[in-house]
Amino acid sequence: MAHLRLLTDRCHAARNAVVRLCTGCRELSAAAQLATAAIIFTLAASVTVISVSYAGGRHLLSDSFGQIRTLERAYAGLLSESHRSILTFIEQIGELQARTEHQHEAIRELTEVQETLGRQLDSRDRQLAGVAEERNNAQVLIGELEQAMAGVEELMQDMLAEKSSLKERLEVAQDRLAEVSQQRDAERQVEVGLRWQLARLEDEIQQLRSRRETAQLWLKDWVLGSTEALEQLFVETGVDVEALVERAAAPSLGQGGPLELAGVDPIGGRLALTTPNDPMQNGIERLSALQTLARSLPLASPLDHFNLTSGYGKRRDPFTRGWAFHAGLDFSAAAGSKILATAPGLVVHAGPAGPYGKMVEIDHGMGVVTRYGHMRAINVALGDEVRFRQEIGVIGNTGRSSSLHLHYEIRVDDVAYDPARFLDAGRLLVGVFANAGQEPADDS
Numbered sequence: 001m002a003h004l005r006l007l008t009d010r011c012h013a014a015r016n017a018v019v020r021l022c023t024g025c026r027e028l029s030a031a032a033q034l035a036t037a038a039i040i041f042t043l044a045a046s047v048t049v050i051s052v053s054y055a056g057g058r059h060l061l062s063d064s065f066g067q068i069r070t071l072e073r074a075y076a077g078l079l080s081e082s083h084r085s086i087l088t089f090i091e092q093i094g095e096l097q098a099r100t101e102h103q104h105e106a107i108r109e110l111t112e113v114q115e116t117l118g119r120q121l122d123s124r125d126r127q128l129a130g131v132a133e134e135r136n137n138a139q140v141l142i143g144e145l146e147q148a149m150a151g152v153e154e155l156m157q158d159m160l161a162e163k164s165s166l167k168e169r170l171e172v173a174q175d176r177l178a179e180v181s182q183q184r185d186a187e188r189q190v191e192v193g194l195r196w197q198l199a200r201l202e203d204e205i206q207q208l209r210s211r212r213e214t215a216q217l218w219l220k221d222w223v224l225g226s227t228e229a230l231e232q233l234f235v236e237t238g239v240d241v242e243a244l245v246e247r248a249a250a251p252s253l254g255q256g257g258p259l260e261l262a263g264v265d266p267i268g269g270r271l272a273l274t275t276p277n278d279p280m281q282n283g284i285e286r287l288s289a290l291q292t293l294a295r296s297l298p299l300a301s302p303l304d305h306f307n308l309t310s311g312y313g314k315r316r317d318p319f320t321r322g323w324a325f326h327a328g329l330d331f332s333a334a335a336g337s338k339i340l341a342t343a344p345g346l347v348v349h350a351g352p353a354g355p356y357g358k359m360v361e362i363d364h365g366m367g368v369v370t371r372y373g374h375m376r377a378i379n380v381a382l383g384d385e386v387r388f389r390q391e392i393g394v395i396g397n398t399g400r401s402s403s404l405h406l407h408y409e410i411r412v413d414d415v416a417y418d419p420a421r422f423l424d425a426g427r428l429l430v431g432v433f434a435n436a437g438q439e440p441a442d443d444s
Contacts, residue, residue, distance in 0.1 A: 230290040236428070237297070237421045239412050247366040248289040248296070298342035298370045298419075299426030300389065302408050306331040309405055312418040318402045327416035328371070328409035331395075339372055339393045339406060347384040347392075356407065357399020360392050369414075373407035374399050 234241045310330035317324040341362060348369075349361035356373035360380060363369050376396025380386060397404045410419045 230287070230294060234290070234293065234297070234425065236425050238417055244293050244366050244368075244412075245286065245289045248292040293366070294429060296343055296345075296364050296366060297368060297422065297425075298364060298410055299422050299429055300340075300342045301331075301423055301426075302339055302342050302370075302372060302406060303331050303333050303337055303395070304340070305337070306333045306406075308420075312416075312420060319400070328407055329419045331406045331408060332404065333395050333406070335395070335404060337395045338391045339375060339395060341386045341388060341390045341392050342370055343368075344388050345370075345386060347380050347382055347386060350378050350380055350382050350384075353399070355400035357401060358393070358396065359399075362386060362392075367413045369411045371407075371409040371411070373409075374401040374405060 231241055234244070308329060309332045310326060312326060312329055314323060315326045316322070339360075343362075343364045345362040345364035347360060348363045349359060351358065353359035353361075353373070356371065358375040358378055359371060359373045360375065360378055361369060361371050372393065374396055375393040375398065377394040378392070379394075380390075380392045386392060395404060395406050401407075408419055410417050410422055
């Protein structure tokens with residue numbers, strides 16, 4: 001609208017100019033007026049052409065703007081559709097990839113199944129080969145059995161023939177026996193032979209008695225030497241050895257046998273019998289009691305691998321830092337270390353025990369008890385019979401404990417003793433019989 005208004009204003013200005021020229025032309029000559037009219041006509045035509053050209057260009061420009069807007073809307077639609085198509089293609093590609101992976105997985109599973117079937121077929125082939133080989137062996141054995149049966153039949157025929165021969169020989173032997181019964185001289189020769197054998201047996205009995213006396217002397221020296229060694233070893237533990245020996249020698253530890261009255265021995269009274277107050281017999285009984293005591297005392301360590309972190313007796317308490325009495329030994333070891341019974345016995349406590357935490361107490365008899373404290377786990381129950389070195393639990397940090405360790409006590413008649421002295425005695429026990437007497441020499 002602004003452009004049309006501008007064009008109208010210009011047309012009015014041109015018309016006014018033409019009017020003024022026309023007014024002026026009235027005063028010009030005819031030739032001048034024609035020239036002026038031509039100029040005016042030319043100017044009017046130019047203005048008309050320019051106006052028409054401007055109007056057409058404006059119309060074309062308006063049409064171009066409309067087409068551009070149409071193209072922009074079409075481009076926006078195409079762009080949106082292309083985005084939707086791209087998203088659709090991406091989803092289809094994802095689905096194809098998932099299907100491809102699933103197919104690959106199925107192919108791998110089929111390959112594994114094929115390999116498994118191949119191995120099974122190979123195994124079946126080997127089994128079939130083994131069965132075929134066993135069948136061949138069975139056929140060979142059948143052939144051997146058939147041959148053996150044939151041999152047995154031949155052997156039975158030979159045995160029948162030998163039976164007939166033996167029957168004939170038996171008849172001959174019976175005839176010879178009748179002849180022997182008639183020969184008295186042969187009986188006298190037999191009597192002489194028996195007397196010679198009796199004299200030889202008397203000599204052997206004399207030699208046996210001499211050897212027994214020598215063996216008794218050797219056994220006495222060995223028993224007395226071993227007894228002294230064991231007594232000295234047990235003295236090192238600090239316990240009352242005599243009291244424990246009396247308990248170990250009690251009849252409840254097992255004695256017996258068939259009742260036979262004391263009298264002449266089976267060899268005819270030629271060998272001396274032991275008397276009730278025989279020192280050697282008493283020594284053997286004491287040695288037996290000491291050996292029983294050695295098997296019952298806790299002389300081994302409760303852990304295979306350990307470090308001693310606290311000893312027996314007076315020490316600084318780890319919590320109060322004041323002086324206190326420590327009734328056992330503290331052993332540190334790796335987590336999970338197994339705790340072992342230091343001697344056979346009966347479990348009399350297995351569970352929580354105040355400051356001991358989880359504790360196991362084992363009664364080894366004769367008043368001897370061991371305690372194992374601060375355990376993480378307990379592997380025995382009340383009333384269980386435990387063997388020597390049997391696992392009873394796992395090292396821990398329960399109860400009144402500052403860190404992972406085992407508290408180990410030995411008590412005799414409820415009195416605490418130093419376990420270190422028992423461990424030292426256990427190490428010495430290996431050499432108790434090292435210097436035992438040698439066997440007696442043969443005097444024959």
